[in-house]
Amino acid sequence: MLRRYQNEGMILLALLLLVAAMFYKGYRHTKLQTSSAEATEMVSKIEDIATMKKLWQKNSTVAQKLNAIKTYLPAIKIKTLQIEKKKAHVLLEGLNGNELNSVAGKYLASIPVQIVEMSIRRDGEYYRLELQCKW
Amino acid sequence: MPQISRLKRYDLLLTPQFYIFKKETLPVSYQYQALKLAPSILDELTGAGNYSYAAIKEDDGWALIAYDMAKIEAFLEERGLPKNLINKIYFAQQSKEHFKHPVSVDEKNAIVTVDDTVVMLPKSIVDVEECGILTNTFRPEKGITPSQSRHSWVNQKQAMIVSALLLVLAAGYFAEGLRYRNAMVSVEEKIENVKQRYPQLQSKSTMVLNSLYESNYAIDSLQRKIRNRLKAISKLTSKASKIDTLKIDRKQYEVTIATDQKHIQELKKYAKSQNLTVLDTNNSLQLKGAL
Numbered sequence: 001m002l003r004r005y006q007n008e009g010m011i012l013l014a015l016l017l018l019v020a021a022m023f024y025k026g027y028r029h030t031k032l033q034t035s036s037a038e039a040t041e042m043v044s045k046i047e048d049i050a051t052m053k054k055l056w057q058k059n060s061t062v063a064q065k066l067n068a069i070k071t072y073l074p075a076i077k078i079k080t081l082q083i084e085k086k087k088a089h090v091l092l093e094g095l096n097g098n099e100l101n102s103v104a105g106k107y108l109a110s111i112p113v114q115i116v117e118m119s120i121r122r123d124g125e126y127y128r129l130e131l132q133c134k135w
Numbered sequence: 136m137p138q139i140s141r142l143k144r145y146d147l148l149l150t151p152q153f154y155i156f157k158k159e160t161l162p163v164s165y166q167y168q169a170l171k172l173a174p175s176i177l178d179e180l181t182g183a184g185n186y187s188y189a190a191i192k193e194d195d196g197w198a199l200i201a202y203d204m205a206k207i208e209a210f211l212e213e214r215g216l217p218k219n220l221i222n223k224i225y226f227a228q229q230s231k232e233h234f235k236h237p238v239s240v241d242e243k244n245a246i247v248t249v250d251d252t253v254v255m256l257p258k259s260i261v262d263v264e265e266c267g268i269l270t271n272t273f274r275p276e277k278g279i280t281p282s283q284s285r286h287s288w289v290n291q292k293q294a295m296i297v298s299a300l301l302l303v304l305a306a307g308y309f310a311e312g313l314r315y316r317n318a319m320v321s322v323e324e325k326i327e328n329v330k331q332r333y334p335q336l337q338s339k340s341t342m343v344l345n346s347l348y349e350s351n352y353a354i355d356s357l358q359r360k361i362r363n364r365l366k367a368i369s370k371l372t373s374k375a376s377k378i379d380t381l382k383i384d385r386k387q388y389e390v391t392i393a394t395d396q397k398h399i400q401e402l403k404k405y406a407k408s409q410n411l412t413v414l415d416t417n418n419s420l421q422l423k424g425a426l
Contacts (some may be wrong), residue, residue: 007294014301021308028315032322039322042341045348050333052351056358069384084360097377105369116423120381122393127378 055112062135066090067109072107073099088113090131100127139215144222148273149228150240151255153207155180156228158252160196169197178202189279191229193251198228204281223278227253233273237261240269253287255364357385360426367409371402379419386426392420 063083069076073092077099080091092103104120113133121128140423159176163169169190176291177188183199188313227234227246237245239258245266246255258266265340289297293414317410330337331394350385360382372378376394383389394402412424 007289007291010294010298011289011301017307018305020303021305021312025308025312025315026321028312032315032319035319035322039326040370042326042344045344046329046333046336049336049344049347051421052258052355056351097372098377101231101369104365107372109362109365114358115383115385117384118361118365118381119383120378122377122379 013032041067047061049112056114057135059112062086062111063088066113069103069107070102087134090129090133090134092129093126095123095129097127100129139220141220144220145216145222146274147211147221148225148227148269149207150204150227150244150246151253153210154200154202154228155186156226156252157192157199158196159199163197165388166190168191169199173199180306189226191226200226200228200247202226207382208281216283221281224281225275227279229277237266238273239266239271239376266293268305356424361385361388364411364426367406368392368410368422370409371406373398376402376420383426387425388422390420390422391421393418 002072018037066081066088067081069081069090073095075093077094080089082089090108095103100120104118107130108118113135115134116134117130118132119130136185146193155177156175157180159172161172163170163172169192170188172397173188173190176199177186183204185205186201186203189200191200204320208221211221212218212327222325223276230252234246234248234253234379237247237256237258239245241259244255246253247261248254336347339347366384368378368381368388371392376392376407379391379393381388381390392402396418399420403413406420411422413425414421
């Protein structure tokens with residue numbers, strides 16, 4: 001009986017192989033797509049984590065940059081400049097409008113510290129600025 | 136006719152009345168070449184019919200044989216041997232050396248080799264005393280396996296062509312599958328390379344990485360918001376509008392800007408365009424909102 005239908009059997013076997021190969025290709029394609037998407041997302045996340053960590057938490061130049069405020073302002077206006085274990089407390093008094101703009105708007109904003117709290121208070125023509133930050 | 140068992144398969148030695156035979160010296164070396172020539176050489180002897188062909192190499196040429204398998208099967212069916220019980224068929228010509236003396240095939244006939252050709256003769260013209268009987272020693276070395284697929288919907292050639300096409304397609308799909316598998320390896324290598332670039336993150340699981348990403352993203356996003364608010368607030372200040380108080384922390388901002396009636400509408404408009412929340416006041420601009 002089997003020999004009688006050997007031609008059909010041959011075609012059927014080839015057909016089964018074709019179907020198996022199609023399933024194999026489909027399975028590999030789906031797996032590649034899923035893995036590629038996951039990998040791209042993971043690579044992007046790893047790179048982002050590293051970049052953000054470096055920017056906000058592992059920046060070794062922050063303390064140096066904060067200390068450089070002494071070159072911008074006269075010492076009398078720097079009431080407090082405490083830098084301890086990746087935390088800083090800055091208190092500046094008697095700033096005129098230009099100095100406030102320069103320090104708050106440009107200088108401090110450009111230093112990659114995590115601002116915990118910042119306050120500004122005007123007293124006549126002069127300003128008091130207090131900053132608490134960490135990195 | 137002996138009893139036929141359905142459980143056995145039978146080898147048959149065909150006597151000359153079941154085939155047409157011609158001996159030819161052909162300029163060919165291989166059986167398949169002789170087989171190709173057989174139909175045209177035997178054409179005038181066969182006439183109409185669905186013939187198959189066999190070619191047997193002999194010392195001085197080729198023995199070409201034509202046989203009609205349908206007729207042979209019909210003959211055997213009549214005698215109780217269905218075609219599915221046929222294992223191999225042989226031709227008496229293949230065992231010509233065994234028929235130098237007559238061999239009895241039934242009550243009336245015997246076969247004998249005359250001039251190198253096996254022929255069937257009535258027993259009446261041979262010496263009955265000399266007649267041998269057919270035994271297994273007469274079985275030639277090579278036989279023909281009848282094609283059991285002659286009743287198939289497709290013939291062997293068509294089946295082979297279709298199967299070959301399907302196999303080529305299958306090979307294509309399989310090769311593509313392998314290509315995708317290799318591509319997977321490069322994706323994994325990509326992840327490994329990135330992890331090697333950042334060894335501190337190498338041993339972290341996906342869940343830990345997600346958690347790390349979330350916490351770092353929260354910090355990054357918050358600090359960018361704080362800076363954007365400060366930048367927008369600084370653009371609200373001028374000679375005519377000065378900050379009275381400002382307080383900004385990780386949750387909210389609160390600003391009071393002293394200005395005059397002339398500028399306040401303009402400042403409110405700009406503050407709103409910067410998504411700053413403006414409180415309804417008369418003499419100064421007050422901004423308060425969450426981060």
